[in-house]
Amino acid sequence: xxxxxxxxxxxxxxxxxxxxxxxxTIKKMADEIMTNGTAYDLLRQLTKNIGGRLAGSPQQQNxxxxxxxxxxxxxxxxxxxxxxxxPNWQRGGKDFAAIVGVNGKGQNSNLEVLALGNSLGSNxxxxxxxxxxxxxxxxxxxxxxxKGKIVYFHSMFDPTKIQTFRAYGESGIYRRSGASRAAKxxxxxxxxxxLSTAPDNAPHTGGLAYDSAYAKIPAVAxxxxxxxxxxxxxxxxxxxxxxxxxxxxxxxxDENNVVAELKGSEFPAEIITVGGHLDSWDVNEGAxxxxxGIVQTMEILRTMKALNYKPKRTIRFxxxxxxxxxxxxxxxxxxxxxxxxxxxxxxxxSDAGGFTPRAIGITxxxxxxxxxxxxNALLKPYGTEITAGGGGADIGPLKKVFSDIVLxxxxxxxxxxxxxxxxxxxxFEAVNKRELLLGAVNMAAIIYLIDQHGVQP
Amino acid sequence: xxxxxxxxxxxxxxxxxxxxxxxxTIKKMADEIMTNGTAYDLLRQLTKNIGGRLAGSPQQQNxxxxxxxxxxxxxxxxxxxxxxxxPNWQRGGKDFAAIVGVNGKGQNSNLEVLALGNSLGSNxxxxxxxxxxxxxxxxxxxxxxxKGKIVYFHSMFDPTKIQTFRAYGESGIYRRSGASRAAKxxxxxxxxxxLSTAPDNAPHTGGLAYDSAYAKIPAVAxxxxxxxxxxxxxxxxxxxxxxxxxxxxxxxxDENNVVAELKGSEFPAEIITVGGHLDSWDVNEGAxxxxxGIVQTMEILRTMKALNYKPKRTIRFxxxxxxxxxxxxxxxxxxxxxxxxxxxxxxxxSDAGGFTPRAIGITxxxxxxxxxxxxNALLKPYGTEITAGGGGADIGPLKKVFSDIVLxxxxxxxxxxxxxxxxxxxxFEAVNKRELLLGAVNMAAIIYLIDQHGVQP
Numbered sequence: 001x002x003x004x005x006x007x008x009x010x011x012x013x014x015x016x017x018x019x020x021x022x023x024x025t026i027k028k029m030a031d032e033i034m035t036n037g038t039a040y041d042l043l044r045q046l047t048k049n050i051g052g053r054l055a056g057s058p059q060q061q062n063x064x065x066x067x068x069x070x071x072x073x074x075x076x077x078x079x080x081x082x083x084x085x086x087p088n089w090q091r092g093g094k095d096f097a098a099i100v101g102v103n104g105k106g107q108n109s110n111l112e113v114l115a116l117g118n119s120l121g122s123n124x125x126x127x128x129x130x131x132x133x134x135x136x137x138x139x140x141x142x143x144x145x146x147k148g149k150i151v152y153f154h155s156m157f158d159p160t161k162i163q164t165f166r167a168y169g170e171s172g173i174y175r176r177s178g179a180s181r182a183a184k185x186x187x188x189x190x191x192x193x194x195l196s197t198a199p200d201n202a203p204h205t206g207g208l209a210y211d212s213a214y215a216k217i218p219a220v221a222x223x224x225x226x227x228x229x230x231x232x233x234x235x236x237x238x239x240x241x242x243x244x245x246x247x248x249x250x251x252x253x254d255e256n257n258v259v260a261e262l263k264g265s266e267f268p269a270e271i272i273t274v275g276g277h278l279d280s281w282d283v284n285e286g287a288x289x290x291x292x293g294i295v296q297t298m299e300i301l302r303t304m305k306a307l308n309y310k311p312k313r314t315i316r317f318x319x320x321x322x323x324x325x326x327x328x329x330x331x332x333x334x335x336x337x338x339x340x341x342x343x344x345x346x347x348x349x350s351d352a353g354g355f356t357p358r359a360i361g362i363t364x365x366x367x368x369x370x371x372x373x374x375x376n377a378l379l380k381p382y383g384t385e386i387t388a389g390g391g392g393a394d395i396g397p398l399k400k401v402f403s404d405i406v407l408x409x410x411x412x413x414x415x416x417x418x419x420x421x422x423x424x425x426x427x428f429e430a431v432n433k434r435e436l437l438l439g440a441v442n443m444a445a446i447i448y449l450i451d452q453h454g455v456q457p
Numbered sequence: 458x459x460x461x462x463x464x465x466x467x468x469x470x471x472x473x474x475x476x477x478x479x480x481x482t483i484k485k486m487a488d489e490i491m492t493n494g495t496a497y498d499l500l501r502q503l504t505k506n507i508g509g510r511l512a513g514s515p516q517q518q519n520x521x522x523x524x525x526x527x528x529x530x531x532x533x534x535x536x537x538x539x540x541x542x543x544p545n546w547q548r549g550g551k552d553f554a555a556i557v558g559v560n561g562k563g564q565n566s567n568l569e570v571l572a573l574g575n576s577l578g579s580n581x582x583x584x585x586x587x588x589x590x591x592x593x594x595x596x597x598x599x600x601x602x603x604k605g606k607i608v609y610f611h612s613m614f615d616p617t618k619i620q621t622f623r624a625y626g627e628s629g630i631y632r633r634s635g636a637s638r639a640a641k642x643x644x645x646x647x648x649x650x651x652l653s654t655a656p657d658n659a660p661h662t663g664g665l666a667y668d669s670a671y672a673k674i675p676a677v678a679x680x681x682x683x684x685x686x687x688x689x690x691x692x693x694x695x696x697x698x699x700x701x702x703x704x705x706x707x708x709x710x711d712e713n714n715v716v717a718e719l720k721g722s723e724f725p726a727e728i729i730t731v732g733g734h735l736d737s738w739d740v741n742e743g744a745x746x747x748x749x750g751i752v753q754t755m756e757i758l759r760t761m762k763a764l765n766y767k768p769k770r771t772i773r774f775x776x777x778x779x780x781x782x783x784x785x786x787x788x789x790x791x792x793x794x795x796x797x798x799x800x801x802x803x804x805x806x807s808d809a810g811g812f813t814p815r816a817i818g819i820t821x822x823x824x825x826x827x828x829x830x831x832x833n834a835l836l837k838p839y840g841t842e843i844t845a846g847g848g849g850a851d852i853g854p855l856k857k858v859f860s861d862i863v864l865x866x867x868x869x870x871x872x873x874x875x876x877x878x879x880x881x882x883x884x885f886e887a888v889n890k891r892e893l894l895l896g897a898v899n900m901a902a903i904i905y906l907i908d909q910h911g912v913q914p
Binding site: 030031034035040159160162164197198199356358381382383413415416419432433434435438 | 487488497617621656813840870872873890892
């Protein structure tokens with residue numbers, strides 16, 4: 001009884017002492033990262049020396065080898081490859097589109113375009129009248145007019161969505177499904193407004209998925225300025241347009257997830273995963289998407305080793321092989337986790353850019369959320385808080401295998417992301433060193449807290 | 458009694474209704490700004506067509522005329538100039554510094570430097586041995602060694618300060634006072650580490666103030682990379698360095714604050730001020746510092762007129778003439794406010810860059826702070842909250858005249874600011890349109906709330 005009383009009296013002090021210890025350790029990690037962090041230099045290597053890394057490309061294979069060597073140099077307990085098959089889409093040429101007629105008169109103006117990822121080539125030049133529609137509703141109303149035309153979807157981002165991922169959520173369906181929705185009514189090609197509010201004319205590619213029930217027609221995204229102009233012009237004039245694309249698939253490629261581990265000292269069977277994806281689109285350096293997530297992941301490993309941190313649980317640092325046009329990397333990781341009968345309790349992904357971090361978004365039970373939210377005071381000095389909902393495309397498949405797993409994602413400020421997402425402007429120069437490192441600080445903090453305290457409320 | 462009871466019962470509903478109205482109006486303003494905002498295009502004009510705007514320059518005079526014309530075009534009730542005298546510092550030439558000897562051997566390497574603002578020219582080439590010190594403490598300890606030397610202060614930013622303005626607060630004193638502190642002991646020149654953690658070599662200028670008791674020796678800031686290298690080299694070797702600068706003053710210049718007004722309908726005598734400063738340093742376009750604050754101020758005026766908003770109180774939109782090397786604009790504004798017996802209740806400044814807004818920092822009584830904090834739910838959808846402490850150099854002088862005035866400042870995310878602050882890299886291309894507009898949204902929101910509800914708790 002006295003012991004119990006002692007415990008009851010001491011508990012608040014013990015909790016306080018632990019919180020102080022957490023605060024001290026997180027500050028040490030933050031100081032190490034902000035002072036000696038190598039993430040920015042690693043990103044320079046990945047983007048400038050290796051470059052764009054579409055799954056199947058030699059650059060992607062080299063990036064995996066580069067990631068493995070660097071994580072070995074950071075003295076992880078174990079670094080290994082997880083081979084997986086990925087799609088091997090080829091752009092095949094320089095995508096082309098132009099307005100060639102206005103109200104029956106010849107009038108040429110080239111359009112800045114990129115074929116959508118996974119789209120198939122046009123097999124020569126396609127020329128047709130343009131049918132410009134605001135959305136799928138208008139397409140359905142005008143379905144009788146579609147046959148033989150090239151359909152333009154004015155899939156403009158809603159600029160009033162302060163959280164730009166909400167605009168992406170609304171407009172993204174036109175990139176993914178616009179081609180098949182139009183092909184259903186006999187369209188011969190599709191153009192969309194790039195998924196961006198950028199005040200420039202760089203087109204944004206990104207994954208399309210054909211519905212096998214319909215013809216696989218060519219599809220391109222227009223640069224935002226060209227899209228605005230085309231949309232305005234199409235309201236009052238009949239436009240005749242051309243497009244030519246070259247996309248095709250090679251046989252699936254052999255790629256690799258790269259996995260580094262720090263073995264847990266108390267609960268080695270409980271696995272915490274942190275990662276991002278190595279692949280990018282072919283048209284840029286994949287600096288924010290997702291070079292940032294890759295080098296932040298590596299930075300946390302480096303920092304834990306530099307501070308001689310011994311985790312209680314096993315921490316996995318994973319560079320996923322393929323997210324952009326397939327998700328084969330995340331699928332393989334989850335498949336092997338199930339096969340090996342592992343116990344995954346938590347996963348964190350950084351795949352929303354290397355911008356100033358605003359939150360750690362967590363998908364978990366209400367009880368867990370209440371519990372995790374107590375860490376807000378520990379995170380606030382570094383600019384974040386726990387918010388509800390979060391994860392990532394690469395760690396998503398884990399949820400199908402481990403229904404209790406807590407998934408989470410770094411939530412950087414989202415204002416700049418869709419200016420460069422999947423466009424040629426996503427280059428190293430668009431990444432700010434302090435913002436990138438500060439993301440790693442917050443990721444390290446939440447990984448540390450989960451490692452220390454687990455995921456049970 | 459029944460009336461009173463009715464009031465007591467209805468009060469919560471009335472408060473709720475007002476909050477809903479506030480929420481609706483703020484959303485209207487936000488949608489207008491994010492959809493039709495012209496701030497980004499105005500910033501392009503200010504930075505690209507007019508350019509750098511050091512007080513006294515023709516560019517600064519043109520910027521005032523440009524500001525006046527635009528605010529007239531936005532149909533303010535009244536737009537006028539407030540003439541004021543400003544310093545007229547001239548850089549006078551291309552600043553130069555180099556290492557010319559290492560341990561007595563000739564060895565040349567040029568250094569990237571900028572003379573500090575308000576510093577006087579070296580009157581020819583100055584060559585001397587370098588004394589590199591970490592800080593003023595070390596200078597004091599080694600004061601016997603200073604005579605005849607060029608002193609280097611390793612005024613490096615502390616990279617672990619997550620709020621970068623805190624690092625600026627610590628290191629800034631070396632820029633302002635380093636020259637006179639070294640001259641006191643006979644130094645013939647001063648070099649400092651640029652006030653930045655930028656991973657580049659662009660030097661950062663900024664205001665210096667000589668202590669008239671000592672010789673006015675030349676002073677330069679080194680690019681961050683050169684500064685790091687010089688500091689490392691100076692630890693193990695005797696360095697001989699050269700410097701040449703050309704600064705001088707012309708007679709004070711005639712500049713203007715530009716003031717636009719929307720007259721209050723209920724309390725026209727109560728004045729709310731919002732502003733930024735038109736002037737910049739000579740070496741850049743002054744895009745973030747403080748073109749952003751200027752065009753955000755103009756954007757709020759445009760938006761209120763576009764929405765036909767009739768303020769209760771009088772709102773002043775002020776483009777201050779001179780902040781960087783004197784503060785003459787803010788002084789003049791406060792002086793005239795006093796002279797005209799005005800009643801100023803609130804002022805808001807944007808002078809920390811056009812980055813994603815994180816907070817509205819407010820300097821007020823604890824009771825007012827509690828009251829203002831109730832607006833956090835209204836600001837949160839736009840990314841900010843009320844935080845304690847805030848103001849700006851241009852509105853600061855109002856506090857000396859109106860002791861009860863509430864001062865505040867837009868608090869943008871601070872990670873990128875000191876990468877480009879006072880360096881050649883502060884150009885239009887470094888400003889993101891959405892981030893800039895979102896700052897204006899939050900400024901408009903707080904101005905609206907103060908206009909509706911006043912500053913009494």
